[in-house]
Amino acid sequence: EIVMTQSPATLSVSPGERATLSCRASQSVSSHLAWYQHKPGQAPRLLIYGASTRATGIPARLSGSGSGTEFTLTISSLQSEDFAVYYCQQYNNWPLTFGGGTKVEIK
């Protein structure tokens, strides 16, 4: 099983600042990496797939990068609606696995 490790567990950021979230895979997943945003009481939302392709309707201030084992989700200027928990997921190997999540909170 591929283990996905996200860091940091919690990120305290002020509105308007940049946030950088990391996701590491225990072995290469090529570019088969997705990012999701999850808010309490809501369905998770797909943000990024293929490591760097934004899903429909996702604003340009969110960007993904990386390949192999190291991946990054960057939010260039945090807005109020961006405070949430973010998960990465690999879909290169079975079983599918998620990272433990990064909570982005207001500083």
Next chain:
Amino acid sequence: EVQLLESGGGLVQPGGSLRLSCAASGFTFSSCVMSWVRQAPGKGLEWVSGISGSGDTTHFADSVKGRFTISRDNSKNMLYLQMNSLRAEDTALYYCAKGCTPGGYWYFDLWGRGTLVTVSS
């Protein structure tokens, strides 16, 4: 409207069974892979099981293999999860998720709001 609506959750005793359902609407259901993903209280997301668009291929997490069965009825746009021999550690919010993706990759472009399963005596 494109949506997924889960149902069937509830309180069940350890060793018991439960069947979850997911009603899909607004898209070509048979063209999409489907999965169940769960979130235990205070924990992160855990993929549980997935099924191909035709229903011919299924996959399971090791934690549920042999106890859970996934199926779909493309004529009714329904996804199911039959859960047997339930354990306390199966307590979670269970999400239905769809993947209608170029190349048939297993990431999920729409999720439901979940149905809560509690395993307790």
